[in-house]
Amino acid sequence: xxxxxxxxxxxxxxxxxxxxxxxxxxxxxxxxxxxxxxxxxxxxxxxxxxxxxxxxxxxxxxxxxxxxxxxxxxxxxxxxxxxxxxxxxxxxxxxxxxxxxxxxxxxxxxxxxxxxxxxxxxxxxxxxxxxxxxxxxxxxxxxxxxxxxxxxxxxxxxxxxxxxxxxxxxxxxxxxxxxxxxxxxxxxxxxxxxxxxxxxxxxxxxxxxxxxxxxxxxxxxxxxxxxxxxxxxxxxxxxxxxxxxxxxxxxxxxxxxxxxxxxxxxxxx
Ligand code: ADP
Numbered sequence: 001x002x003x004x005x006x007x008x009x010x011x012x013x014x015x016x017x018x019x020x021x022x023x024x025x026x027x028x029x030x031x032x033x034x035x036x037x038x039x040x041x042x043x044x045x046x047x048x049x050x051x052x053x054x055x056x057x058x059x060x061x062x063x064x065x066x067x068x069x070x071x072x073x074x075x076x077x078x079x080x081x082x083x084x085x086x087x088x089x090x091x092x093x094x095x096x097x098x099x100x101x102x103x104x105x106x107x108x109x110x111x112x113x114x115x116x117x118x119x120x121x122x123x124x125x126x127x128x129x130x131x132x133x134x135x136x137x138x139x140x141x142x143x144x145x146x147x148x149x150x151x152x153x154x155x156x157x158x159x160x161x162x163x164x165x166x167x168x169x170x171x172x173x174x175x176x177x178x179x180x181x182x183x184x185x186x187x188x189x190x191x192x193x194x195x196x197x198x199x200x201x202x203x204x205x206x207x208x209x210x211x212x213x214x215x216x217x218x219x220x221x222x223x224x225x226x227x228x229x230x231x232x233x234x235x236x237x238x239x240x241x242x243x244x245x246x247x248x249x250x251x252x253x254x255x256x257x258x259x260x261x262x263x264x265x266x267x268x269x
Pocket of ligand 1: 158163164166167197200202210215216222227228232
């Protein structure tokens with residue numbers, strides 16, 4: 001705990017009395033440190049592709065100038081690096097928008113099952129190309145809940161894309177929608193969406209940190225797969241805005257299950 005005590009003399013003359021204000025500054029310090037870490041992380045994440053781009057521009061101007069095969073190869077790499085910067089900036093914007101929205105509860109009612117059906121249909125071809133079959137269970141009937149459709153699409157897409165990226169070895173990813181008549185923590189009826197893969201799983205010590213910005217189990221692997229390290233941080237904020245919960249279960253060698261639980265109605269709190 002960092003505590004600062006300020007003694008302010010009431011007058012400039014010899015001290016008759018003083019105001020002693022005691023303020024707990026440990027929270028401010030923590031927030032400030034998090035902000036500094038975040039800025040450092042963003043700079044580092046942007047600099048990596050930028051350095052690669054600058055290196056290739058130089059090579060294209062010099063040694064590769066008259067080598068069409070090398071030029072094409074370098075342009076492919078440059079396109080990939082520019083794409084990575086683009087995704088990072090898009091995710092940063094998403095994160096800041098979601099954080100701003102967090103206090104305002106979603107006002108509309110949306111149909112959750114249709115969103116799931118749409119997302120599974122959209123992502124199935126890319127999953128199949130990666131050797132993964134996407135299966136949807138329990139989403140045949142209408143499910144109306146209060147929510148922000150665009151944000152829930154983002155949540156579902158992030159979880160499915162992660163399951164395909166990191167769980168491809170299992171060959172199958174299931175998405176399951178279920179009603180919970182009485183969810184004990186939310187103290188009422190709720191809906192759960194579980195995205196389960198049979199991939200490599202995650203060691204238990206990483207689980208509590210997965211939703212931190214830029215936290216990755218394997219940075220190289222995440223980068224290689226086009227990850228920004230911000231997906232689950234965005235998911236956490238969106239779920240929190242919906243007054244819901246996020247549960248992550250995983251077993252090394254068995255696979256992972258990411259479950260979000262959304263209240264069927266959102267009260268005044
Ligand atoms: P990224 O852009 O790196 O995928 P995320 O915030 O979406 O970032 O996820 C953070 C990290 O959590 C990933 O880098 C990966 O290590 C781990 N992770 C997420 N989903 C899974 C999964 N289904 N199986 C194994 N690891 C996962």
